[in-house]
Amino acid sequence: MRALVIDDSRAMRRIVTGILTNLGYEVRDAGHGREGLDVLDEGWVPDLATIDWNMPVMDGLQFVSAVRSNPAWRRMTMMMVTSESEHTQIVRALAAGAHEYMIKPFTADAFRDKLALLGLLPQEVAL
Amino acid sequence: MTATPDTGQRRRTSDSRPVITDLIDEDTILAVAGDAWISLVGEDEVLVPIPGDLPFDVVSSWVDVVGPWTGSVVLTTGRATAEALSRALLRESAPEVLEDEDVEDAFGEIANVVGGSIKAALPGPSALSLPQVGHAPLVRNPADVCRVEVLWRGEPLTLSVQGALPPLPVSH
Numbered sequence: 212m213r214a215l216v217i218d219d220s221r222a223m224r225r226i227v228t229g230i231l232t233n234l235g236y237e238v239r240d241a242g243h244g245r246e247g248l249d250v251l252d253e254g255w256v257p258d259l260a261t262i263d264w265n266m267p268v269m270d271g272l273q274f275v276s277a278v279r280s281n282p283a284w285r286r287m288t289m290m291m292v293t294s295e296s297e298h299t300q301i302v303r304a305l306a307a308g309a310h311e312y313m314i315k316p317f318t319a320d321a322f323r324d325k326l327a328l329l330g331l332l333p334q335e336v337a338l
Numbered sequence: 339m340t341a342t343p344d345t346g347q348r349r350r351t352s353d354s355r356p357v358i359t360d361l362i363d364e365d366t367i368l369a370v371a372g373d374a375w376i377s378l379v380g381e382d383e384v385l386v387p388i389p390g391d392l393p394f395d396v397v398s399s400w401v402d403v404v405g406p407w408t409g410s411v412v413l414t415t416g417r418a419t420a421e422a423l424s425r426a427l428l429r430e431s432a433p434e435v436l437e438d439e440d441v442e443d444a445f446g447e448i449a450n451v452v453g454g455s456i457k458a459a460l461p462g463p464s465a466l467s468l469p470q471v472g473h474a475p476l477v478r479n480p481a482d483v484c485r486v487e488v489l490w491r492g493e494p495l496t497l498s499v500q501g502a503l504p505p506l507p508v509s510h
Contacts, residue, residue, distance in 0.1 A: 219468070220443055220444075220446065220447040220450070220469075221439075221440065221443045221444075222424065222427055222428055222440070222443050222444035222447045223447050225428055225431035225432075226427070226428065226429075226431060228431070229429075229430065229431045265450075265466055265467070265468055266468075267468065293454070294450050294451050294453065294454025294455070294466065295454060295466060296454060296455070296457075296458040297457070297458065297462050297463060297464070299462070299463055314454075315377075315450075315451045315454060316373065316374045316376075316377030316378045316451050316455075317377060318377050
């Protein structure tokens with residue numbers, strides 16, 4: 212399975228990449244939404260994208276909207292991973308097309324539980 | 339029709355704005371930061387609410403909150419402690435040599451996460467800025483500050499939730 216990690220913090224990209232790699236994912240990362248779209252434009256469409264909200268150049272909500280406007284990327288699951296925790300923000304993200312919402316800070320176990328809920332744990336890990 | 343005399347009450351009420359101590363207390367800041375530490379830095383990592391003297395060479399990271407209350411959530415500690423924090427945050431993902439940029443990025447992300455949790459405890463809606471690292475923003479109104487001093491691994495660290503606006507002029 213493939214995952215695209217989009218976050219302007221290198222530290223957070225490393226942490227999320229580490230969790231996903233340990234679960235067996237092939238991971239690429241991007242520092243903002245525009246870079247994320249560039250990866251998709253190359254034809255590297257992941258099963259999962261984890262997306263920060265507040266980023267320079269293109270924020271997470273703009274990225275989600277851009278992905279949703281392209282039918283070729285429809286099968287990709289999008290999970291916001293952000294410190295924005297107001298209810299209205301969560302509703303906005305889900306309305307824009309995000310599938311799941313993870314509030315920072317989180318633990319590796321909480322991250323894994325979210326993936327299990329989404330049916331996105333690689334088979335050998337889920338067993 | 340009876341004319342209502344203008345006592346100025348309505349104007350004074352609308353001109354008032356909350357200071358941070360009306361909205362949040364030190365215990366809440368400590369609880370929020372403690373939760374962030376456990377999740378980000380490690381399960382055994384605790385913040386001990388004991389004041390300590392910051393070293394001369396300090397660095398701050400902060401995020402701005404803009405909403406019904408406007409200000410910054412600021413973390414300040416010694417540079418060596420900021421580097422240790424960054425290593426703890428990155429754990430096995432930490433590079434062998436931690437560049438200044440890595441420390442700024444990781445320390446900024448900690449402020450981002452703590453700031454997001456503090457924002458959630460404040461009246462909204464509010465917007466959160468991208469994190470910044472450097473010299474802490476100046477305190478504009480000493481009455482609009484809630485500050486917690488803690489020790490992490492025995493090293494001092496302060497968390498300051500401080501308003502960005504100067505005090506309102508006193509009406510007579």
